[in-house]
Amino acid sequence: MMASRKEIQSLSFDLDTVSFEMRxxxxxxxxxxxxxxxxxxxxxxxxxxxxxxxxxF
Known part of the structure; x- marks a missing residue:
């Protein structure tokens, strides 16, 4: 499930974001x-x- 831009912005004030890539x-x-x-x-x-x-050539 993808987070919306609004959800990410509201969470960004209290939390940090981490991304894990499979490759x-x-x-x-x-x-x-x-x-x-x-x-x-x-x-x-x-x-x-x-x-x-x-x-x-």
Whole structure:
């Protein structure tokens, strides 16, 4: 059940809020490396599409 904005505002005067994420876990160096490679590849493709209107090759 989701709390409404009004309920959250009324509780914020007396209470603190904590959020627990199911997928919040330490990331291994291998996974982080792969994520960085994917990020920079996508970023390069987007920059090329903006500059040339398409991927140059």
């Amino acid at each position: 919040d876990y330490p990331v291994s160096w291998h996974r982080r490396f792969v994520q960085c490679c994917i990020y920079w590849t996508i970023r390069t493709v987007i920059k090329c599409r903006v500059k040339f209107g398409k991927f140059p």
